[in-house]
Amino acid sequence: MTIRRLNVPGLETASYPYSHLVIDGSHAFLSGVVAPDVPGGAAALGDIARETHIVMTAIRDALAHAGLSMDRIVRVDIHMTDLDRMGELNAVYVSFFPEGALPARTCTQAGKLADKANVEITVVAKLP
Numbered sequence: 001m002t003i004r005r006l007n008v009p010g011l012e013t014a015s016y017p018y019s020h021l022v023i024d025g026s027h028a029f030l031s032g033v034v035a036p037d038v039p040g041g042a043a044a045l046g047d048i049a050r051e052t053h054i055v056m057t058a059i060r061d062a063l064a065h066a067g068l069s070m071d072r073i074v075r076v077d078i079h080m081t082d083l084d085r086m087g088e089l090n091a092v093y094v095s096f097f098p099e100g101a102l103p104a105r106t107c108t109q110a111g112k113l114a115d116k117a118n119v120e121i122t123v124v125a126k127l128p
Contacts, residue, residue, distance in 0.1 A: 001025040008062040012037045016114070021066055028066055028125045032079070033058050034117035042115070048080075048088040051119045056096045059123055068125050071101045075124040078107040082118065089119060 005019035011033070022029045035041035035051040038058050044050035060070055080089065086107060094102070103123070113120045 006066065008065050010038065011058060011062060012039075021062055023066060023127070026127055027074075028063065028068055028072075028127060030059060030062055030123045030125070032077075032114075032120040032122040033062070034114055034120045036115035036117060045116055045118065048085045048118060049092050051117065052089045052092040052121075055119055055121050056093065059121060060096060063123075063125055068127070070096055071098050072125040072128070073097075073103040073123045074126050076103050076105040077122040078105065079110045079113060079120040080107065080118060081110060081113060083107065083109040085118075 001024060004023045006021040006023070008020040011020050018031050020031055033055045035044050035054040038054050041051075041054045041058075044054055063069060063072065078089070078093075080086065089107075097103070110120075
């Protein structure tokens with residue numbers, strides 16, 4: 001089985017050692033995405049809805065780079081600095097998935113996220 005490691009145009013890696021996307025024979029694993037990974041995204045910090053929209057758009061675009069769509073996502077891990085603001089995240093999050101195609105999900109609170117972000121999202125998508 002071949003494993004491909006990709007860096008996605010439009011996503012930064014800062015100085016962290018990782019691949020944006022790792023694809024094996026059955027799944028695509030997208031590293032955690034925070035708003036500052038996207039050019040101009042740092043301006044949204046503190047606005048959970050805007051951060052979530054930037055992150056989910058980056059996820060959609062990264063999967064498209066690999067020939068995948070949002071309905072292929074089977075697992076999502078969300079890290080937030082304040083779970084009391086999950087409603088703001090959810091209002092945006094659900095709009096990125098087709099009706100009836102919500103993936104399995106875990107949402108945890110973290111004391112601090114990379115680049116002063118308030119939301120970080122990681123996904124696993126099933127290959128066709």
